[in-house]
Amino acid sequence: MSVLEVRDLSKTFPIGGALRRQRVHAVEGVSFSLRPGTITALVGESGSGKSTVARLIARLYDPSSGAVLFEEDDVAQARRRKDVLHYRSQVQLIFQDPFGSLNPVKTVRHHIERPLRIHGIVPSQQIEGRVHELLQTVGLVPAGEVADKYPHELSGGQRQRVAIARALAVEPKVVLADEPTSMLDVSIRIGILNLMLKLKEERNIAFLYVTHDLASARYIADDILVMYAGQIVERGPAEQVLAEPLHPYTRLLLAAVHGERITERGSGGSAAVDPVAGCRFVSRCPLAIPVCSEITPELVEARPGQAARCHVTAPAT
Amino acid sequence: MAQLEPTALDLPLVAARRGINVGRIRVPGWLALLLRNRKSRTGLLIVAFMVVVALISPLISVAHPNDFNILATRQAPSWHHLFGTTDQGSDVFSQVVVGARRSLALGALAGALATVVAAVLGIAAAYVGGIVDEIVNLLTNVFLTIPAIPLLVVASGYLKTRGMWTMIAVIALVLWAFEARILRAQALTLKNRDFILAAKASGEPTWRVVFGELMPNMISRIAAAFVLVFYIALLVDSGLEFLGLGDQSATSWGVTIYWAQVNSTVLQGEWWPFMFPSLALGLTVLGLVLVLAGIDEVSNPRLRTERTERRSRLAALLGGKAFTR
Amino acid sequence: MTVLEAPAGTKTLLEVRGLEVEYGNVRAVDGVNLHIGTGEILGVAGESGCGKSTVANAIMQILRPPARIVGGSIVFQGEDLTGKSQEDLRRFRWRNVSMVFQSAMNALNPVMRVGDQFVDMMQAHERISKHRAIVRAGELLELVGMDKRRVRAYPHELSGGMRQRVIIAMALALSPELVILDEPTTALDVVVQREILQEVEALKRDLGFAVLFITHDLSLLLEFADRIAIMYAGEIVETAPSATLASAPLHPYTQGLLQSFPPLTGPRVRLSGIPGAPPDLRDMPSGCRFHPRCPHCLPENAALHLRQTSERPRLRETAAGHSVACHLVDA
Numbered sequence: 012m013s014v015l016e017v018r019d020l021s022k023t024f025p026i027g028g029a030l031r032r033q034r035v036h037a038v039e040g041v042s043f044s045l046r047p048g049t050i051t052a053l054v055g056e057s058g059s060g061k062s063t064v065a066r067l068i069a070r071l072y073d074p075s076s077g078a079v080l081f082e083e084d085d086v087a088q089a090r091r092r093k094d095v096l097h098y099r100s101q102v103q104l105i106f107q108d109p110f111g112s113l114n115p116v117k118t119v120r121h122h123i124e125r126p127l128r129i130h131g132i133v134p135s136q137q138i139e140g141r142v143h144e145l146l147q148t149v150g151l152v153p154a155g156e157v158a159d160k161y162p163h164e165l166s167g168g169q170r171q172r173v174a175i176a177r178a179l180a181v182e183p184k185v186v187l188a189d190e191p192t193s194m195l196d197v198s199i200r201i202g203i204l205n206l207m208l209k210l211k212e213e214r215n216i217a218f219l220y221v222t223h224d225l226a227s228a229r230y231i232a233d234d235i236l237v238m239y240a241g242q243i244v245e246r247g248p249a250e251q252v253l254a255e256p257l258h259p260y261t262r263l264l265l266a267a268v269h270g271e272r273i274t275e276r277g278s279g280g281s282a283a284v285d286p287v288a289g290c291r292f293v294s295r296c297p298l299a300i301p302v303c304s305e306i307t308p309e310l311v312e313a314r315p316g317q318a319a320r321c322h323v324t325a326p327a328t
Numbered sequence: 329m330a331q332l333e334p335t336a337l338d339l340p341l342v343a344a345r346r347g348i349n350v351g352r353i354r355v356p357g358w359l360a361l362l363l364r365n366r367k368s369r370t371g372l373l374i375v376a377f378m379v380v381v382a383l384i385s386p387l388i389s390v391a392h393p394n395d396f397n398i399l400a401t402r403q404a405p406s407w408h409h410l411f412g413t414t415d416q417g418s419d420v421f422s423q424v425v426v427g428a429r430r431s432l433a434l435g436a437l438a439g440a441l442a443t444v445v446a447a448v449l450g451i452a453a454a455y456v457g458g459i460v461d462e463i464v465n466l467l468t469n470v471f472l473t474i475p476a477i478p479l480l481v482v483a484s485g486y487l488k489t490r491g492m493w494t495m496i497a498v499i500a501l502v503l504w505a506f507e508a509r510i511l512r513a514q515a516l517t518l519k520n521r522d523f524i525l526a527a528k529a530s531g532e533p534t535w536r537v538v539f540g541e542l543m544p545n546m547i548s549r550i551a552a553a554f555v556l557v558f559y560i561a562l563l564v565d566s567g568l569e570f571l572g573l574g575d576q577s578a579t580s581w582g583v584t585i586y587w588a589q590v591n592s593t594v595l596q597g598e599w600w601p602f603m604f605p606s607l608a609l610g611l612t613v614l615g616l617v618l619v620l621a622g623i624d625e626v627s628n629p630r631l632r633t634e635r636t637e638r639r640s641r642l643a644a645l646l647g648g649k650a651f652t653r
Numbered sequence: 654m655t656v657l658e659a660p661a662g663t664k665t666l667l668e669v670r671g672l673e674v675e676y677g678n679v680r681a682v683d684g685v686n687l688h689i690g691t692g693e694i695l696g697v698a699g700e701s702g703c704g705k706s707t708v709a710n711a712i713m714q715i716l717r718p719p720a721r722i723v724g725g726s727i728v729f730q731g732e733d734l735t736g737k738s739q740e741d742l743r744r745f746r747w748r749n750v751s752m753v754f755q756s757a758m759n760a761l762n763p764v765m766r767v768g769d770q771f772v773d774m775m776q777a778h779e780r781i782s783k784h785r786a787i788v789r790a791g792e793l794l795e796l797v798g799m800d801k802r803r804v805r806a807y808p809h810e811l812s813g814g815m816r817q818r819v820i821i822a823m824a825l826a827l828s829p830e831l832v833i834l835d836e837p838t839t840a841l842d843v844v845v846q847r848e849i850l851q852e853v854e855a856l857k858r859d860l861g862f863a864v865l866f867i868t869h870d871l872s873l874l875l876e877f878a879d880r881i882a883i884m885y886a887g888e889i890v891e892t893a894p895s896a897t898l899a900s901a902p903l904h905p906y907t908q909g910l911l912q913s914f915p916p917l918t919g920p921r922v923r924l925s926g927i928p929g930a931p932p933d934l935r936d937m938p939s940g941c942r943f944h945p946r947c948p949h950c951l952p953e954n955a956a957l958h959l960r961q962t963s964e965r966p967r968l969r970e971t972a973a974g975h976s977v978a979c980h981l982v983d984a
Contacts, residue, residue, distance in 0.1 A: 069529050071525055099531040114523045115523075129530060198910060225917060
């Protein structure tokens, strides 16, 4: 049933001065699966590792450990060009910066044509027609005019639509959207989100929607994964998790967004650098008990379909 | 020496991607931009003038440059001999205009060769990284530390032949390292941009990412590198010829000056065999320096010194609405 | 042009009338009227290219060429700022009005300790010994909820949120009457954002300064601001007290903006946002600048359509404190 599965994915980076002795555990033990025709939101703040997860799945980096399974094969191990190319035609990535993700000296047409040519999606004579079709699908009309334009001649929202059209060109099964709307004006965000919903419904694509904005996650996502300091701390159906969050971090996020008063205890920051045993949220958690500093909690399904990584709200029994 | 810090985006050049139509002539975007900028416009005109002179030199030179006429030696400039004659009776004007061919060709080819080597090595080192980067850096460091002029002097001193191609190779060898470093730095800033990652994630093969996506974003820096090496090569080549290390039988500016110096013409009050080739050289280099300054300004808006209010009719014709969309 | 009166009971601190700012020959701000009373929080919301940051820079008189004020007046406590000398402006800045820029937290000098940067700033404005300045810096840090020992820290040792608090503390150092916040929390996590804004609110209550809060995030203003002005393409299109703006917005742009925030509670509905994009300042639509995106601008209503596409609407007061620039309201 799942089209892509991530199993125990981990990635560490060396940091810290000239000798680079410290390691930040950007992603640790992340596991989830994506199903066709669903949008899964991966929510977290900057530094939570959510973008790294997307890039690992897109094979822009190699994981330190763990597997990315697509159609039962571990793509992180694939080395042959043929296999890598096949994977790239099935899993596409959309970047956060709409200007940075398009080559400034190339036309819109070039951006959409290239994947079509590389993967031989359609014969040469039909390429122009397909480019126009894709532009129409993402709402960029008149397609003929837009195809000739350069990125700087388009607005942020239009550029992001071009990025989506490029991703769709290969007819992917999975689209990883890394904060696609956070750099766009507020009034255009809804348009992009609605486009993603339409594509999910019409083309049965599995979306991974990486974001820090809980409200937009609720708007389009079926399932939600909450990340903190490299780990998934809560997961479940979006509506359910946002209505009745288990993990204290999820509750804190919701409180902040709802505009409730929050009282902080300490600050997050470097929980992912050379982490010690114990819950990574312990320094900020209002519910912390002694065991939280000693044993790292596991993800436990405390309610049907909803799991959290917390000794207090989702204790292992 | 006007030098660009590596600019991450060739935005103004991109903005001028579209050519414009002046009357019925189609002017490519980059050319229009360079013509709009006062410095590069002047520079381009000077260089164009020199190139034209070099091209039509057989038509305008009065006599073969090496013809000597013992009856007309050491004559001051006159209507018959515009730039005077040398101590052997050769017409200086002819020497200058014909010499332009060799000097300009040598400068341009040395520039092109050095730039190509610098671009290929620099960009490959940046994108591929690892051992390739280490090797290229080592090479660059070696070539940068060796003092250029002594190397050139020694190299050309030992060379059996001093033909044009040898000189081109020697000069390019000395000058590529400087630009390679700069181009590598710029490529490094571009390599992790999202659009390069996106191309990779689309399945583009590495060579296409480097040459098809990355390099086109470096055009203005590569053009600047070419112009820079061009005029340095001109100066270096002329300098070597002046020292007697060039091909003394060739016709070029440096050689003319060499013979003028050898024959002590200035001591005898005969300034013309010395002055005119020097002026030609200086003017060409000035033109190239202006073009380079113009490229710098166009690529990096912060360097711009032009006021928006004062615009010539030509600039207004070429600029303004054509570039705003 | 109507003169908007400050709510009864407060003194007008700053009044901007008919402000016009151009960059070269592109008009970025075209006839903006604003006023702020003592102790009031005025929010200015708008998207990219609407000119809100330009207005802030104009008020602080820190516009750099090619940007320049070409019209209008900025009157602070009765004095017109546009006529002042450089020396007067230098004293005015930071003492009467201070500003927290966008990404200011990245503008801290990375090689100086935080305390030294305070000293630098304070000594530029008044005669104060280094020791006393450091003590005051410590007090200011405590004021914004930080440990005063952080005075000895370097900027890179602090998190983004902490650096922003340092910037706010610096802005408050000389006890100004007005603080301008230009996107003060955009780069910060939502939790840190909330803390900082709570902090600013508390400080405002204690110290009594007024705030000009500029942001693209209308939802923040709905919560923190007393009054809100909506900017679009260089003009103010609507001004109202926050509660009124939220419950009864009149301008279609405001309505569209409010429609662009997916709700966190309640039923999950499909929203429509606003089609199109903010206009290029060099190529402004004729008449009402919002008309290409306005759902109420339809060719069928010929007479109205003609007005919408040829005549710029004027800001008119429709109720106490509520003004709108819209042909639909005029009609």
